[in-house]
Amino acid sequence: MKRYFLEVAYKGTNYHGWQIQENAGSVQDTLQRALSKILRRPIQVMGSGRTDTGVHALQQFAHFDIDELGASSDFLKRVNAVLPSDIGILDVREVAPDAHARFDATWRSYRYVIGLRKDPFEDGLVWRCFYELDVPQMNEAANLLLRFDDFESFSRVKTEATHFRCKIKSAKWEQKPNHLIFHITANRFLRGMVRAIVGTLVLVGRGRMTLEEFEGIIKAKRRVEAGSSAPPQGLFLSEVLYPVHIFV
Amino acid sequence: MKRYFLEVAYKGTNYHGWQIQENAGSVQDTLQRALSKILRRPIQVMGSGRTDTGVHALQQFAHFDIDELGASSDFLKRVNAVLPSDIGILDVREVAPDAHARFDATWRSYRYVIGLRKDPFEDGLVWRCFYELDVPQMNEAANLLLRFDDFESFSRVKTEATHFRCKIKSAKWEQKPNHLIFHITANRFLRGMVRAIVGTLVLVGRGRMTLEEFEGIIKAKRRVEAGSSAPPQGLFLSEVLYPVHIFV
Numbered sequence: 046m047k048r049y050f051l052e053v054a055y056k057g058t059n060y061h062g063w064q065i066q067e068n069a070g071s072v073q074d075t076l077q078r079a080l081s082k083i084l085r086r087p088i089q090v091m092g093s094g095r096t097d098t099g100v101h102a103l104q105q106f107a108h109f110d111i112d113e114l115g116a117s118s119d120f121l122k123r124v125n126a127v128l129p130s131d132i133g134i135l136d137v138r139e140v141a142p143d144a145h146a147r148f149d150a151t152w153r154s155y156r157y158v159i160g161l162r163k164d165p166f167e168d169g170l171v172w173r174c175f176y177e178l179d180v181p182q183m184n185e186a187a188n189l190l191l192r193f194d195d196f197e198s199f200s201r202v203k204t205e206a207t208h209f210r211c212k213i214k215s216a217k218w219e220q221k222p223n224h225l226i227f228h229i230t231a232n233r234f235l236r237g238m239v240r241a242i243v244g245t246l247v248l249v250g251r252g253r254m255t256l257e258e259f260e261g262i263i264k265a266k267r268r269v270e271a272g273s274s275a276p277p278q279g280l281f282l283s284e285v286l287y288p289v290h291i292f293v
Numbered sequence: 294m295k296r297y298f299l300e301v302a303y304k305g306t307n308y309h310g311w312q313i314q315e316n317a318g319s320v321q322d323t324l325q326r327a328l329s330k331i332l333r334r335p336i337q338v339m340g341s342g343r344t345d346t347g348v349h350a351l352q353q354f355a356h357f358d359i360d361e362l363g364a365s366s367d368f369l370k371r372v373n374a375v376l377p378s379d380i381g382i383l384d385v386r387e388v389a390p391d392a393h394a395r396f397d398a399t400w401r402s403y404r405y406v407i408g409l410r411k412d413p414f415e416d417g418l419v420w421r422c423f424y425e426l427d428v429p430q431m432n433e434a435a436n437l438l439l440r441f442d443d444f445e446s447f448s449r450v451k452t453e454a455t456h457f458r459c460k461i462k463s464a465k466w467e468q469k470p471n472h473l474i475f476h477i478t479a480n481r482f483l484r485g486m487v488r489a490i491v492g493t494l495v496l497v498g499r500g501r502m503t504l505e506e507f508e509g510i511i512k513a514k515r516r517v518e519a520g521s522s523a524p525p526q527g528l529f530l531s532e533v534l535y536p537v538h539i540f541v
Contacts, residue, residue, distance in 0.1 A: 056413045056416070101414075130411075133414055163373045163382075165379045168304070282461075
């Protein structure tokens with residue numbers, strides 16, 4: 046039995062998130078069906094993490110096991126032909142038999158895209174925001190995140206998480222002519238965390254919340270303190286990093 | 294009465310083209326409804342030209358008349374809020390009372406985008422092409438277009454056109470890492486012309502047609518000689534130029 050890592054990208058608009066759910070189409074389920082079809086046996090995949098309904102991935106990884114995959118270029122061609130147009134497999138590579146897409150991931154990065162101007166080609170891919178936003182102030186607040194290691198205030202209340210500790214490596218807003226992009230990298234993310242952080246940082250950018258209040262929210266460790274979540278369509282899982290030793 | 298030019302962009306996926314049709318949603322109709330709603334009187338618009346079902350526009354122009362529009366920034370905000378997310382008004386400006394979006398346009402440019410790699414975010418925005426294409430040969434053929442001035446071979450058979458003369462200024466394929474983009478500029482285009490040209494140039498690129506055969510098709514002036522049309526989703530009206538004297 047060999048283990049393979051799939052590098053996957055998807056537009057999340059038409060899916061109820063990554064994770065398989067009853068009575069709702071998920072990316073994981075669509076992927077498993079396509080793999081099972083072309084490999085002619087039941088295939089299960091384990092993703093690096095979940096994404097919510099409507100959230101996209103520029104780079105997601107998932108592992109699965111099979112005796113022998115054959116030529117990877119041939120496999121990629123066949124699986125992409127079977128998959129719908131909004132899911133693409135970018136690459137496949139063999140990994141160590143005990144490599145794990147979720148547990149071995151060391152850093153995960155998300156980006157959140159705010160659209161400052163109406164663009165007919167970006168529907169479902171940005172949060173169209175009409176507020177005047179103070180970007181330097183939002184970056185001051187984003188910097189405060191790096192000083193803390195418990196983010197219960199930005200976690201969904203219903204969660205399977207046993208603790209709320211995350212090591213945030215970087216968190217920064219990038220100003221572009223027609224977009225404002227939030228980049229955040231951490232060792233792990235809690236459910237709904239990026240969208241809750243973005244929603245709260247936008248309150249800071251609108252002048253509705255001071256830096257002291259933002260810091261107080263982090264310290265409070267209660268979700269109810271933070272701002273409402275930014276909508277899912279602006280969120281992209283953008284990069285997942287692994288240690289090189291997992292690759293054979 | 295004042296005349297205004299609207300600069301419009303739209304994703305054509307959900308529309309039956311620009312032109313108003315019975316029993317089918319068009320961009321023109323959607324635009325007229327939005328304008329009539331916010332300006333509180335029946336507004337009709339005249340576009341620079343038609344685009345077919347599923348074809349997009351990065352820059353289309355249309356004129357309409359009204360006594361007084363008021364502040365353009367306020368107008369843009371209101372009309373974009375009423376329009377659906379796949380149509381955007383980029384700008385509005387007053388023009389001479391006899392300026393005409395269709396008859397005054399001097400050059401029109403289209404681009405046609407071929408996708409060389411599956412990209413989940415490009416659905417409906419490229420023609421996903423699996424052929425090996427000889428791009429230099431396709432550019433040789435594209436160059437031949439500049440030597441002729443009658444393109445009946447690339448016109449739809451059912452047409453209201455009284456003649457088939459077009460002055461093609463430039464026609465060129467651009468090779469990008471994951472895309473092949475055809476840029477073409479002419480004083481006018483016949484119905485279905487760009488898609489028929491692209492479909493035939495792809496035959497050249499696949500080695501199914503020689504340069505001599507391609508030239509013979511242009512000379513034949515019969516649509517049946519050319520290759521089948523490339524699908525609409527890769528086509529974008531990209532630029533329309535006007536002489537400066539029409540602007541007040």
